[in-house]
Amino acid sequence: MKKTLCLALTLAFIMGVVGLAQAQTMKINGAGASFPYPVYSQWAHKYKELKGVEVNYQSIGSGGGIAQIKAKTVNFGGSDEPMKIEAQQESDLLMFPMLIGGIVPVINVKGLKAGELQLSQELLANIFMGNIKSWDDPAIQKANPKLKLPKQAISIVHRADGSGSTWLFTHYLSQISPDWKAKVGYGKVVSWPTGIGAKGNEGVSANVKRMDGSIGYVEYAYAIKGNLTYAKLENKAGKFVAPSIETFQSAAAYADWKSAPGYYMVLTNQPGDNTWPIAGATFILIHKTQPDAQLAKAMLEYFDWCFNHGGDIAEQLHYVPMPAEVVKMVEASWTQEVKADGQSVWQ
C-alpha cells in the first residue's frame, strides 16, 4: 500500500512540475461537427508546428458542438446546421462559415466502383425510406441498366448522434421527396425508418466499409480517405453528377453571403448543371462576450490563419475554402461583435 501511495505521490509531484513549467502555452478548445474534422485536425497540427498554439478540436457532432458552446465548456463550437440569427443573439453567439463541402452517399456493394451507381432523387429517397430493400430491385436496375447488381439486402447506416451532416442530408431529402418530408422531416436527429446508427462521419464510414450491402452518407473527404465507393446523384437540373471540388464550388457560387443575416446559409438543392445537390457550409460558433481577451485574440488569430493560409490543406481534402470577400465580411463582424471587457478583440 505504501508503495502505491509513494508512486501516486511521485506521479502527482511530476504532474505538478510539468504543469508549472508549461502553463504558459496557449490552448484553445473546440468541439462539434465531424464534417470538417479532417481539415480542422490538419490545420491544428500545422498551426501547432508553426506558432506553438494548441487547438484541440473534438469531433463529436454538430449537436454536441452547439450544446457545448452554449454551456461554455469549449472556446468554440463547430456546426454544419446553420443557426438563425435570432437564435445566435439569444445565446450571445456569433456564427461564421469556415468551409464548404458536400455530403455524399457511400455504398459497399461487391463489384461496384466509385461513381458507377447512379441514384435519381426518387431512388435515393426510397432507399432511405426503406421502400427499396434489395440492391437488385427492378427500380435500381432500371436506372442502372449496365450494372450487374447483386441480390443482397440493403443495410442503411445513419448517424446516431446529433449531426449537421444528417441535417443537410435530411433537409435535402425533404426537398426532393414529399413523402420523406411528411413522414420523417429534417433535423440533426430524425426518426429513421430503418437502418443502424453510428457515431460521427467516422462511424458511418467505418460501418459502411465493414458491412456488405450497406449505404450511408458522409462528407466527401471521408469517402476519399476511407476508400469508399460513392454514388452519383441527380441534381436539380436533372443531371447526374459526381462529387468533386468543382461540383461543390458550383453549389457554393449560389451562396449570397451579403444578404444572409447571421451568415445563415443553406446550400442544398441548388440549380446549375454541374452542381452537387447536397453541399453545405460548415460554421464556427463563438461567444460575442469573451471572458479572456488574450485567449479570444489567439483564437481569432488562428481562424484568420485558417482563412488566409489554410486553403491548400482544405482543397487537398476536397473542401471549398471561403472566398476572400467573405473572409473580409467575417473579420469585420469580429471587430464589430466580439468583445472582451467591453473592448473589441479584433482590430
Added chain:
Amino acid sequence: MNRRPPTGRRLINFLVSGLSVLASLLGITLLGWITLEVIYRGLAAINLDFFIKLPTPPGMAGGGLGNAIAGTLAMTGLATLIAVPLGLLGGVYLAEYGEDSRLADNSRFSANVLMGMPSIIIGVFIYAIVVVPLKHFSGYAGALALAIIMLPVISRTTEDMLRLVPNTLRETALALGAPRWKVTVLIVFRAARAGLITGGLLGVARVSGETAPLLFTALNSPYWFRSLGEPMANLTVTIFNYAMSPYSDWQQMAWGASLLITVGVLALNLTARFVLQEKK
C-alpha cells in the same frame, strides 16, 4: 467407485460432465481468442513512437499515443490518491469500529451496490456536479469519476484484509497501553500489508480500463496535458474514438492501446495475486 450398469443416470452424468468440460473449453477458447487477437493486432501498432509521440491527424503517417498514456496514468494516479486514503479509512471503520453498527452495515451494503453500479451513471453524476458548474471538461472530473468507482473496492478489500488479522495481535498491543489508532495504523496495517497492497492494485486495475465515466468528464485531447484542469487525453476514450473511425491507421492505434490496457490490467491482477500468495 463400485461397478454399476450404465443406466440412464450415469448417461446423464456423463453428458453433464462432458457439457461442463465443453463449456470450460469454450471459456478458455474465448480468453485465448480475445487475448491472441489483441496481441496480434496490437503488436503491429507498438513501437517506440507509440509511447512518446503525439497522435497525428488521420492520414498522416507516424505519431503515437504518448499523451493518452500520460493522461491515463495521471488520472488513475490522482484517482488512487483520492480513493485510497478514503477507502482505507472507511475500511478501518468497518473492520475495527463499526462492525455490526447500522452505519457499518449501510456502508458495506452501499459499497457493494456502488461496485455494481453502471459506471456510466457515475460519469453522468460527475458531469452534473463538476463539468457543468466549472463549464469545461477536465482531468479532475475524470479522476474524480474514477475515484468514486475505486472507493468501494478499496473500502471492502481493506475490511476483508483487516479482518484476517488475528485479534490477539490487537489485544496484545492494546494491553501494552497503545492507543487504538496507533494499534490500527502501526500494527494492524502492517500485519495486513500484503492484503492492502492487493486491494489497492485491484482498485487500480478496476478503473484503468474504464471508459464510460470518462466519455463526458475528461473527454479527449490530441496534445500533452499541461494541467489536470483541461480536457485530457486517455487511452480508453482514444480506443473508442479510434475504433469507430474509418481510418485503418487509427484503428491500428486503437488495437495498440487495447493491448497496452489489457497487459496493464492483467499484470496488475497477477501482481495482486502474487503479493497475496507470497504473504500466505
Added chain:
Amino acid sequence: MREHRVLRFFQLWPQTGAESLGDIGFRWLSGCCALLVPLLILAIFMQLLYYSIPTIKTFGLGFLFSQTWNPVTQEFGAASSIFGTLISTLIAMLLAVPLSMVIALLLVELAPPRISRVIGTLIELLAAIPSIIYGMWGLFVFAPFMADYVQPALGNTLGFLPLFQGPPMGIGMLTAGIILAFMILPFITMITRDVFLLVPPVVKESAYGIGSTTWEVTYKVTIPYGLVGVLGAGFLGLGRALGETMAVTFVIGNTHRISASLFAPGNSIASCLANEFAEATEPLYVSSLIALGLVLFIVTYLVQVLSQMMLRRMYRAWSVGL
C-alpha cells in the same frame, strides 16, 4: 437523549473507559469515510432525480412507454432503450447462466484440483479484462464472424421466425447479447464457484455415499443448498449486464427502434447515454437522457439490493463472514 441515540447510531460513543483524543478523532475520521459511500449513492440519486424533473413534468409516466425519441420535435420516450436493455440482457442471461453453472460444476466437482485452479485463474483473468476490449473484439472480430457465418446459418434454418429475419449485418441486438454473455460469464462463474465451494463437504459426501452421481449431487444437493447464493450470483451478473456500456455501444447498432428481429439494431439505456449525452443541446433533451439514467439507476439498484440480500442471507445462514 436524542444526541445520544444519534451517536450510538454511528457507533461513535466510546464503549469502555476514556479514549484519548487521538482515538476519538480517528474513530470519527474513519466513520466519516465509511459514511461517504452511502452518501454518494444518495447524492447520485438526488442529482439524477433533480435533473429528471423537467422530463417527469412534461411526459409523466408516459415517458416509460413511449417509443418516440425525437430531439427535433422534443418528444422523448424511453421504451426503445428499455426494451433494448432488457432484450440484450435476457439473451446474455440465457446464455451465460447455464454455462457458468456447468463451468462452476467442473471447477468444484469434476476437475482435479490443479487443473481446476488453473482454469479458475484463467477465468478470473477473463473477468478482469475491461469491457472496452470486449467491445473492440466484438466489433472487429466477432461481428464479422456473426455476419458471415452465424446469422446466415440462423436465417437459413430458423428464418421463418420473425426473430431471425433481416439483413445479416453482424451488428445488432443478438451480437450485443452474446458479447454481454461473454462479459458476464466469468463473473457469474466465479461467484457460483464460491457458492458451490461453501456447501459443506459432509452434505455432499453423504449424498455420494448413497450412490449418487456427480450431476445428481450437484442438481439435488449443491444447487438447492446454495440456491440463494446462485440466485444472488445471477442477479449480480444481471446488474452488470443491464448497465454495461462500452461492450454494447460498439455492437448494438444505436438505433431508437423496437424490432421483432434479433438481427435488427437497437439501443440500450447505457449505449444511448454514451452516444447522445455529450451532444444534447436542449434542456429537455438533457433531462430526458438523465431520466433514462435514473431508470437505469433504479433498476440496477433494485437488482443489486436483491442480490446483496440473497448472498447475505446465504452467508448468514452458513455463518460465514461476507
